[in-house]
Amino acid sequence: xxxxxxxxxxxxxxxxxxxxYSSDSSMxxxxxxxxxxxxxxxxxxxxxxxxxxxxxxxxxxxFTYSAILSANFRRKAGLTFRDFRFLRCIGSGxxxxxxxxxxxxxxxxxxxEDDIDxxxxxxxxxxxxxDKEALAVKKKEHRxxxxxxxxxxxxxxxxxxxxxxxxxxxxSCIVMEYCSGGDLHSxxxxxxxxxxxxxxxxxxxxxxxxxxxxxxxxxxxYRDLKPExxxxxxxxxxxxxxFDLSLxxxxxxxxxxxxxxxxxxxxxxxxxxxPRSRKTFSCLPNRPFRSxxxxxxxPNRVFVAEPIGxxxxxxxxTHEYVAPEVASGGSHGNAVDWWALGILIYELIFGRTPFxxxxxxxxxxxxxxxxxxxxxxxxxxxxxxxxxxxxxxxxNKDPSSRLGSKRGSAxxxxxxxxxxxxxxxxxxxxxxxxxxxxxxxxxxxSCGGKRQSxxxxxx
Numbered sequence: 001x002x003x004x005x006x007x008x009x010x011x012x013x014x015x016x017x018x019x020x021y022s023s024d025s026s027m028x029x030x031x032x033x034x035x036x037x038x039x040x041x042x043x044x045x046x047x048x049x050x051x052x053x054x055x056x057x058x059x060x061x062x063f064t065y066s067a068i069l070s071a072n073f074r075r076k077a078g079l080t081f082r083d084f085r086f087l088r089c090i091g092s093g094x095x096x097x098x099x100x101x102x103x104x105x106x107x108x109x110x111x112x113e114d115d116i117d118x119x120x121x122x123x124x125x126x127x128x129x130x131d132k133e134a135l136a137v138k139k140k141e142h143r144x145x146x147x148x149x150x151x152x153x154x155x156x157x158x159x160x161x162x163x164x165x166x167x168x169x170x171x172s173c174i175v176m177e178y179c180s181g182g183d184l185h186s187x188x189x190x191x192x193x194x195x196x197x198x199x200x201x202x203x204x205x206x207x208x209x210x211x212x213x214x215x216x217x218x219x220x221x222y223r224d225l226k227p228e229x230x231x232x233x234x235x236x237x238x239x240x241x242x243f244d245l246s247l248x249x250x251x252x253x254x255x256x257x258x259x260x261x262x263x264x265x266x267x268x269x270x271x272x273x274x275p276r277s278r279k280t281f282s283c284l285p286n287r288p289f290r291s292x293x294x295x296x297x298x299p300n301r302v303f304v305a306e307p308i309g310x311x312x313x314x315x316x317x318t319h320e321y322v323a324p325e326v327a328s329g330g331s332h333g334n335a336v337d338w339w340a341l342g343i344l345i346y347e348l349i350f351g352r353t354p355f356x357x358x359x360x361x362x363x364x365x366x367x368x369x370x371x372x373x374x375x376x377x378x379x380x381x382x383x384x385x386x387x388x389x390x391x392x393x394x395x396n397k398d399p400s401s402r403l404g405s406k407r408g409s410a411x412x413x414x415x416x417x418x419x420x421x422x423x424x425x426x427x428x429x430x431x432x433x434x435x436x437x438x439x440x441x442x443x444x445x446s447c448g449g450k451r452q453s454x455x456x457x458x459x
Contacts, residue, residue, distance in 0.1 A: 181232030181435030195351035200432035213409035236431025249310030306408035338404035342394025
């Protein structure tokens with residue numbers, strides 16, 4: 001299945017596959033079949049050693065991850081390309097091509113894609129293959145290394161897990177989780193009027209917010225948030241993808257008291273439903289030696305770990321999602337991710353981005369100069385009204401005043417749009433839409449039909 005992609009140069013439409021693993025959305029005009037993925041048996045390979053596979057607590061119940069670990073240790077010397085069967089191309093980009101593949105398990109091989117559903121024992125993966133020689137010509141080796149570096153750091157339910165690293169001749173490969181549900185861009189186009197309800201948008205925005213919170217805690221500024229990079233797992237929950245444009249910095253974790261009540265989005269500006277008693281619960285009886293710090297409970301204290309000191313002058317991003325400070329050629333920091341979150345929520349609810357124009361240049365001018373407007377003057381519901389208020393705070397053109405720029409997700413989570421949502425238990429919620437477990441087939445030409453993208457990366 002193919003869906004129109006609206007992030008194109010000069011407003012032209014192109015095609016994008018449903019399973020969106022664009023390893024870089026700044027698409028090349030070359031076919032994704034530059035080389036045959038089925039010819040790796042003829043290439044000298046290096047192996048993924050067992051000690052290189054780090055245990056990931058969040059993947060303890062992941063059958064596909066367990067299968068990789070098991071296969072890796074069973075082969076003792078580690079996995080190679082010969083341990084995988086390549087099925088089809090599911091995405092391609094400027095720095096690599098992504099293939100759907102599965103482990104060859106005890107002789108089980110899928111020769112026909114129609115047989116995929118007949119054997120649930122097979123574990124499917126997304127394998128991103130990078131031609132290092134081609135990357136060197138483009139002088140973009142640093143992007144592939146940055147993505148690999150970040151993937152090794154991650155262990156989060158809404159972020160990808162690096163299952164294995166493989167090398168073959170001048171090809172470098174990373175094996176990741178396969179998301180059979182496509183991405184939020186393709187999913188939005190399946191909705192009525194090609195937009196989500198405010199309730200559905202709130203669910204996806206909350207999961208993206210939690211993922212960004214984790215990245216910022218690690219000092220990582222994502223810099224490439226858009227629906228095409230928000231993949232949907234088979235259980236309906238999301239996974240962010242593509243980290244080659246990300247910026248690594250430092251974040252200093254801290255537990256902070258509430259800000260001044262004049263902040264309209266601060267926790268103190270909202271009703272406090274917590275118990276007024278300051279008595280601390282303990283499994284131990286009260287004893288004289290108990291610390292005063294333990295006996296004292298300070299309400300509304302929040303954990304903050306935001307890379308507020310990170311700065312970059314790189315001109316990177318996607319035109320419709322880029323922040324004003326980037327569009328104007330200035331330096332930028334953590335606030336660009338919160339701007340992109342505002343654009344994402346706007347697009348999910350209203351079916352388009354607020355500053356899109358007929359050309360990339362006009363889009364950038366709109367981002368810098370055009371005031372934020374909404375399709376209608378009156379919101380259709382209270383939740384939409386809260387969404388508009390949140391979007392307005394996130395799309396503040398002044399990055400120093402933008403919601404989230406100082407305390408990150410700690411301030412955004414308390415906004416009325418997310419009222420009643422337990423972020424700690426968000427994984428237990430039922431997603432608005434649960435994709436079919438069946439792996440969808442896509443036309444063989446879908447990978448060769450390149451879309452032009454407005455993603456840019458001028459360093």
